[in-house]
Amino acid sequence: MEGLKVSNANLTVYLHPSKSRDASEAILRELSSLLFTFSEALDGVVLAYDINSLDNKAAKILSGVIPYFGVPLSVDLLLFSPKPDMLLEGKVVKLSQESIHVVVLGFSSAIITEKDIREEFVYKIKHEQDVYASKSHKRHVIKVGTMIRFSVKSFDEEILHIYGSLMPDHTGSIHIYIFLCFTYLQKLHRIAKKRESEGELTTVKQDAIDGKISPLDSALKIKRSKKQKIQEES
Structure with a gap:
């Protein structure tokens, strides 16, 4: 932070x-x-x-x-020492249609008013609880207890109060960004495994053409490679 x-x-x-x-x-x-x-x-x-x-x-x-x-x-x-445009993290302690109230580091209060919440978020009452839900990602929900990242607009040094904003695209629930990052890493892992599997299959076929292994060995290795590939994808 x-x-x-x-x-x-x-x-x-x-x-x-x-x-x-x-x-x-x-x-x-x-x-x-x-x-x-x-x-x-x-x-x-x-x-x-x-x-x-x-x-x-x-x-x-x-x-x-x-x-x-x-x-x-x-x-x-x-x-x-928060400055304008810095990114801070805090826990939502109160939420209404007009504002989101946050506590930062357990001692400093912050408020994000309706005009500083980007249009992506829509105020709803879900399961008898006030929430701001994203229109672009169904998992992106802000409610009481949510840890959020927000941008600093100004800081009142006398009362240690922060005025924040959720206008930047990279602000909102921290949980959703962790989820998206994890999902992206899983996708990269699957792609790497797929390419590795395809590379092994190509090597077996080429060795068979060059006469380095018998047709029977080639068939068995290709069959095993395909079976491993199916198991990984499933």
Whole structure:
């Protein structure tokens, strides 16, 4: 999924003198306060962190009314930074004729309004459940619980809300794209097996013409090749 990135940052955490005895715990608490909030400096929502280096001895006392001290550290951050036209994935939690509501990564909400749903999808009530069904593929259905891929229109950084779109052709239910990919791979496998079988049959016939094997051996091998081919196709 797009929108996720790992960034290495050199930070300075400022602590109150009362935290000097257990600076490590205080630093972890400060970093935890960044989680699931948007940071303009980091240009993303902090989802996780991993401290690479921490040097308490390099801490510097700041001058001022209260002498806070700063502790430098290097940290890897997992950031969520959705931009327009990026492709995100989420789970449908609510669906109506007017909109589809999605949760992304378990914390960010997204909405796709009716005007941003391509004409391929038709709203229906199927088995007493609201769904958007594709007119071009009967298996392509979006309903509550469906994992979908959608395009980003905009992102409200203050409330972590995404406005999405299903207008691009490659958006919709993730399940259908997995199904189509699997079906395509099966088709390629069948074609490869068929060509392999036809190639073996041609080799047997040519060897018989060249006198490398007897007519009886040729007939038996050709018969076995045809039998294998029938079994594979069935």
